[in-house]
Amino acid sequence: MASNERTQEIMRGLYDAVVTFDEETCVKFAKAVLEEGVNPSDAIIKGLALGMEKVGSLYEKQEYFVPELLMCSDALYAALEILKPHIKVEEQATKLKVVIGTVEGDIHDIGKNLVKMMYEAAGWTVNDLGRDVKLDRFVEEIERTKADVIALSALMTTSMLAIPVVIKKIKAHNLNPTIMVGGAPLTRDIAKQYGADGYAENCGMAVQETIKALK
16 A cells, blocks of 8 residues: 555656656556555546646646647546546446536537546546537437436536526426536536536536436
8 A cells, every 4th residue: 555655646646747748657657556556536536637637727828739638638548548447436326328518609628528537437438529519419419328417517607608508408308317517607506506416616526426416
């Protein structure tokens, strides 16, 4: 079992490797997680996901661009492939089907991608619609996939107003997935007001909050 100091070193190594798009080092630290008894879930949330959040911040500041984003993602997913089989989730939630996307009018997808990563790490089947998704498309995909969960993301105060519209459309079609929402301008109270079943403040809480909200 790794000491607390060594655990922190591994977390920092994963974080730095993602930010510097160093795939080889990312894989090395992911293997160290398993070899030295570090909790894989913690490694994903406190190492990989935090690193990707930093990458998102660098992208927003135009210090990183699309090529850097892609290389950072490659490093992250290389480590995730090693850690994912060792993630333990509650039995009731092991076979969930999820539809996820950023609502129409919003081109931000870093946060959505991080939540997708956490869902995939939990072993769930994720259908990612991407960003700036037409509102009717969510309804169509729920019907097509018979999804258990719909996860809606909005990163702007203007685009978040699309979320209650989507929720009304879903309910008007007599569909009954668990509806999760998230994004910078949202709060738990707003999520409830909009008619969502659950809200995750950040990607690290996404799986736990979704399990709590399951119908």
